[in-house]
Amino acid sequence: MTPETEKQLRKAWLKQKFGSWDYHEELLRLHDEYLTSLKRHWSDPELQKRHPGDYQGMISPVFFNLDRISKPGTIPRNSWKAGKETGWANTISYNFNRGMDYAGVNEYQELSGAERQRLNELVGQMLRIQENIRITVEDGWDDDDILDTDLTGPIDWPSNWMNELPAEVVAAALGPVSKSRPNVGAGEPCPAAGWWFTPAKADSRRYFRQGEVMPALGGDYGDTYWQWSPDQSAPRL
Structure with a gap:
């Protein structure tokens, strides 16, 4: 503030x-x-x-x-x-x-x-x-x-x-407050329902329910960590 x-x-x-x-x-x-x-x-x-x-x-x-x-x-x-x-x-x-x-x-x-x-x-x-x-x-x-x-x-x-x-x-x-969340590692439960993404994969933004286990995506990036997306709107068709 x-x-x-x-x-x-x-x-x-x-x-x-x-x-x-x-x-x-x-x-x-x-x-x-x-x-x-x-x-x-x-x-x-x-x-x-x-x-x-x-x-x-x-x-x-x-x-x-x-x-x-x-x-x-x-x-x-x-x-x-x-x-x-x-x-x-x-x-x-x-x-x-x-x-x-x-x-x-x-x-x-x-x-x-x-x-x-x-x-x-x-x-x-x-x-x-x-x-x-x-x-x-x-x-x-x-x-x-x-x-x-x-x-x-x-x-x-x-x-x-x-x-x-x-x-x-x-x-x-x-004013508008960013609803930031701590990063969540693969295998951990989702702490809040909403849209999350991971730098481990392009276009990875997806919706998780609270309590849903966050998946590992593998690849060359290393461990998968999911981040709360600043954009919480549903994707446009």
């Missing part, structure tokens, strides 16, 4: 991943973790008393809107399709620095530095996934941008990633 072919297949795999139900579920899982953490933080009655304005803002619009996002596992896999309505959580307004971008509401009120950093990291992951899905759905990747991890975020490539692609996608990228 050439480097260019591998690159094309990797791009196809990434588009398949970014448009998948599993990838969208990861976005919903991160969102649920983020929302649950904020609700736990704001469940403290003393915090609510100290910051009544922010608490009211968290009830609405923050929690009111974010509770409308689907929970992980609630969208059936067999009925889900990536699209502008379901392909990303487009009602979530994220911001790298402040979590949810709701003007006038400090949702991180009195959070520890470590917890603030953890939630901002969750937001960063969600932004990456959200953008990857959106650009894939809109077919908006330019050239090799989809391979740039500075744009997509880190990618966990499985060792058998190519096996996850549809066979027709791989076949189209690889």
Whole structure:
């Protein structure tokens, strides 16, 4: 496989991943973790008393809107399709620095530095996934941008990633593949049904069934070895 072919297949795999139900579920899982953490933080009655304005803002619009996002596992896999309505959580307004971008509401009120950093990291992951899905759905990747991890975020490539692609996608990228076979000596069974020939005799091309014993032709050439013919079409009459 050439480097260019591998690159094309990797791009196809990434588009398949970014448009998948599993990838969208990861976005919903991160969102649920983020929302649950904020609700736990704001469940403290003393915090609510100290910051009544922010608490009211968290009830609405923050929690009111974010509770409308689907929970992980609630969208059936067999009925889900990536699209502008379901392909990303487009009602979530994220911001790298402040979590949810709701003007006038400090949702991180009195959070520890470590917890603030953890939630901002969750937001960063969600932004990456959200953008990857959106650009894939809109077919908006330019050239090799989809391979740039500075744009997509880190990618966990499985060792058998190519096996996850549809066979027709791989076949189209690889183009015609020579179905070569090892040479088979006379007296050995034919390993695959098809047309074979031997340099031991001119015009020796013939069809063998799998398991059929390959014959020896003798002559001055020496031992007979049969080779898989590049031309697997039947002879014309």
